[in-house]
Amino acid sequence: MNEDKSIPRIPRLAAPKAEQRADRSFSPLRVAAMIRRYLYLLQSGWVRIIELAYWPIMQMILWGFMTEFLLNSSSVILRAGGVLIAAVLLWDVLFRSNIGVAVSFLEEMWSRNLAQLCASPLRTHEWAAALIIISLFRTLIGVLPAALLAIPLYQFSIFEMGFTLVAFFSNLLIFGAAVGLGVSALVLRYGLGAESLAWVGIFLIAPISGIYYPISTLPDWLQFLAHALPSSHVFEGMRIALAENRFDLGLFYNALMLNAVFLAAGFFIFLGTFRIARRQGLLLQIGE
Amino acid sequence: MSSLAVKVSKLSKIYGNTTAVQDLSFEIETGSITALLGGNGAGKTTIISMLLGLLTPTSGTIHLLGKQMPEQRKTVTPKMNFGSPYVDLPKRLTVRQNLDVFASLYGLREPKRRIEQLCDELHLENIIDRPTGKLSSGQATRVGLAKALINAPCLLLLDEPTASLDPDTADWVREYLKAYRDLTGATIILASHNMTEVERVCENVLMLKSGSMIDHGSPFSLIEKYSRQNLEQVFLEIARSPDGAQ
Numbered sequence: 148m149n150e151d152k153s154i155p156r157i158p159r160l161a162a163p164k165a166e167q168r169a170d171r172s173f174s175p176l177r178v179a180a181m182i183r184r185y186l187y188l189l190q191s192g193w194v195r196i197i198e199l200a201y202w203p204i205m206q207m208i209l210w211g212f213m214t215e216f217l218l219n220s221s222s223v224i225l226r227a228g229g230v231l232i233a234a235v236l237l238w239d240v241l242f243r244s245n246i247g248v249a250v251s252f253l254e255e256m257w258s259r260n261l262a263q264l265c266a267s268p269l270r271t272h273e274w275a276a277a278l279i280i281i282s283l284f285r286t287l288i289g290v291l292p293a294a295l296l297a298i299p300l301y302q303f304s305i306f307e308m309g310f311t312l313v314a315f316f317s318n319l320l321i322f323g324a325a326v327g328l329g330v331s332a333l334v335l336r337y338g339l340g341a342e343s344l345a346w347v348g349i350f351l352i353a354p355i356s357g358i359y360y361p362i363s364t365l366p367d368w369l370q371f372l373a374h375a376l377p378s379s380h381v382f383e384g385m386r387i388a389l390a391e392n393r394f395d396l397g398l399f400y401n402a403l404m405l406n407a408v409f410l411a412a413g414f415f416i417f418l419g420t421f422r423i424a425r426r427q428g429l430l431l432q433i434g435e
Numbered sequence: 436m437s438s439l440a441v442k443v444s445k446l447s448k449i450y451g452n453t454t455a456v457q458d459l460s461f462e463i464e465t466g467s468i469t470a471l472l473g474g475n476g477a478g479k480t481t482i483i484s485m486l487l488g489l490l491t492p493t494s495g496t497i498h499l500l501g502k503q504m505p506e507q508r509k510t511v512t513p514k515m516n517f518g519s520p521y522v523d524l525p526k527r528l529t530v531r532q533n534l535d536v537f538a539s540l541y542g543l544r545e546p547k548r549r550i551e552q553l554c555d556e557l558h559l560e561n562i563i564d565r566p567t568g569k570l571s572s573g574q575a576t577r578v579g580l581a582k583a584l585i586n587a588p589c590l591l592l593l594d595e596p597t598a599s600l601d602p603d604t605a606d607w608v609r610e611y612l613k614a615y616r617d618l619t620g621a622t623i624i625l626a627s628h629n630m631t632e633v634e635r636v637c638e639n640v641l642m643l644k645s646g647s648m649i650d651h652g653s654p655f656s657l658i659e660k661y662s663r664q665n666l667e668q669v670f671l672e673i674a675r676s677p678d679g680a681q
Contacts, residue, residue: 160618163587164552167513168542180539184525187536191527191566259523263582266487267540268512425491425505428450431484431521 170268177269181277185251186284199285203239203293210235211301229303230389231359236294236305237385238358241319241378242349243289247282248327249334249345256339265430271421275414278331279324286320311388315381318402321410322377323349328413332420335429357382377402377409439498440465440590440622441486446495448481448646455481456646459495463624463639468616470633471626472666473643474674479626480521481646483592486624487517500590511590513541518583519594520576526568530559530578533567534585541586553581557611573604580608584615591615593625597632605629609636630667640666642673649673 168176189195214231255261264274298304305312330348334341355362355369356378362370373379384398424430441463448456456478463469471479484490486497488508497504502511524533531550538546554563557577562570567578576596583591596612597605609632616623627633633640634654642650642657650657650673654666661669 160556160614161552163584163619164545164548166544167586168544170509170513170542172509174542176542177540180536183539184528184532184536187528187532188525254525258525258527259521260525262484262487262489262519262522263524263537264540265489266512266517267537268509268542269540270509422491425489428481428484428490430489431480 172270173273174268174270177273178277178280181269181274182280182284185254185277185281188254189285189288196288199243199289200292203236203243203289204296206235206239207232207293207297208300211297211303214301214303229301229305230386232297232301232303233305233308233385233389234358234382236290236297237315237319237381238353238356239290239293240286240316241323241356243286244282244320244323245327245330245349246345247285248278248324249330249348251278251281251285252327252331253334253339253342253345256334256342262430265421265425271418272414275328275417278327282324282327283320286323308388311384311394314394314399315385318377318381318399318406321406322381322402325406325409325413326352328417332416335420335424338429352376352378355379361386374401375405377405380405438465439463440467440500441624442496442498443482443486444496446482446485446497447493448478448485448490449493454646456485456492459646459648461641461648461651463622465622466616466620467639468612468623468625468637469639469641470637471624471641471643472630472633472670474628476645477643478646479643480594482643483517483519483594483624483626486592487515488512513586514588515590515592516541516583516586516588517592517594518579518596520579520598521594524567524578524582527566529564530567530570530581531563533578534581537582537585543586549585549587553584557581572599573601576600576604576608580611587619587621589619589621591621591623593623595627595629596625597627597629605632612636630665630670634666642670644673 210231214229217231255264294305326349330344333344355365355373356376357373362373362379362383365373380398380402384395384402387393387395387398439462441461443462444460446456446459447454459482471482473479481490485492486499486504488505491505499511500514504511528536534550534553535546538549543549554560557580559577559581562574562578567575570578583593597608600608612623613636615621625637638653640651640654640657641648652660657669658664658666661672663669663672
């Protein structure tokens with residue numbers, strides 16, 4: 148407190164220099180401010196960056212060696228070399244996109260900043276938009292190093308998929324973000340006791356997304372559920388792209404349409420939970 | 436423009452079987468400093484939260500700066516702000532980064548100028564590039580105040596602004612708030628347990644107990660009305676009396 152003692156007794160104030168912009172229902176500047184807030188956080192320590200890239204790299208190395216083993220012992224897999232590595236990388240896009248949203252949201256709860264944001268002019272939909280954009284950054288930081296490392300290690304470049312990769316990546320990113328918004332809403336509704344949902348929630352859909360095996364492997368009733376997920380269409384499309392070297396437009400459209408529904412649902416749940424939170428006083432009770 | 440900064444009418448907040456605020460009505464003049472005074476559970480924080488739009492009232496109406504809350508919240512929030520020891524700023528961000536983010540959220544045209552101004556007035560020069568989580572409580576209070584003043588609010592709500600501060604720093608904060616009000620004509624509402632603070636800084640006091648307003652008036656008029664020597668004695672009488680006010 149020594150610094151405080153040096154403060155003059157009577158502050159000398161000048162007229163505040165705080166001219167404000169006209170208020171808008173959607174302000175890109177407020178979205179940019181929130182993105183900056185999360186980027187500041189990422190740059191506050193190198194450990195955070197390393198942590199983002201660490202797990203995708205380990206996964207890729209593990210499944211890369213598994214692929215090499217299978218290539219030497221299975222003619223079926225031989226036809227689709229790299230399918231496991233591609234699956235691992237694309238699954239990580241989905242996973243990272245989901246936790247990119249959910250963990251960024253959790254940061255506000257951990258730092259007891261939620262009330263500050265909710266009392267500011269920031270609109271909930273602007274915040275959701277910022278969370279989705281920052282999850283794109285986090286996903287790229289996480290998955291790019293692993294994808295690049297796969298080239299010298301296993302002579303597999305996922306970038307050779309070109310537009311197909313962009314189509315799959317975008318769909319998984321949107322789906323992960325939609326789930327992330329839903330998970331964030333649950334954490335807001337049930338408090339930090341539910342924060343583990345941010346990490347494990349997405350694994351609920353992993354078995355029926357057909358990441359490492361075709362959807363036809365699943366029992367009929369699970370196939371029905373699987374087809375309702377954008378991720379299953381993406382992974383089916385990925386296998387076709389790698390095995391038959393073609394882009395299945397039908398699967399892409401299916402994923403896109405389903406994503407529109409999931410994203411709308413994610414926004415609806417996120418915004419709706421904030422209304423409930425304001426009614427029940429949840430914005431005030433959350434802390435570290 | 437209305438001379439009323441705040442008009443609250445028949446405001447209630449009920450959680451299940453618990454009534455946090457009951458049938459509360461009051462008005463606050465523009466440019467005044469008003470205290471919400473009451474013991475724990477009196478409803479001070481609930482009232483401030485409803486004024487801020489963080490909590491939806493069960494019934495009743497709130498008008499801030501002539502606009503109805505929460506319906507016209509979007510029009511009012513750029514002109515108001517708040518500070519509380521029970522909320523924090525992200526600890527890993529530096530003071531400058533935090534102020535920069537909030538300056539943008541409040542739509543300031545020249546955020547750097549305002550941050551420089553606050554930096555100068557609140558003497559943040561030595562800590563402006565330090566992580567917010569590594570500040571002493573006195574420094575953190577000044578930073579919290581800087582955030583609360585970033586948009587030069589017409590309406591400033593402060594929950595226990597001097598809690599956990601040493602007397603010297605607390606005194607400085609009070610002087611600063613008075614100087615800010617005198618300069619800008621802003622309306623300040625503060626919730627406090629500190630009677631000396633309220634006597635020194637506030638022109639109006641709303642005495643609260645169990646979610647209801649028991650009495651109100653200037654600190655001097657309340658002391659006179661209850662025939663006591665200071666506001667603390669008035670507070671104790673009201674807090675210990677089963678019926679509340681005289």
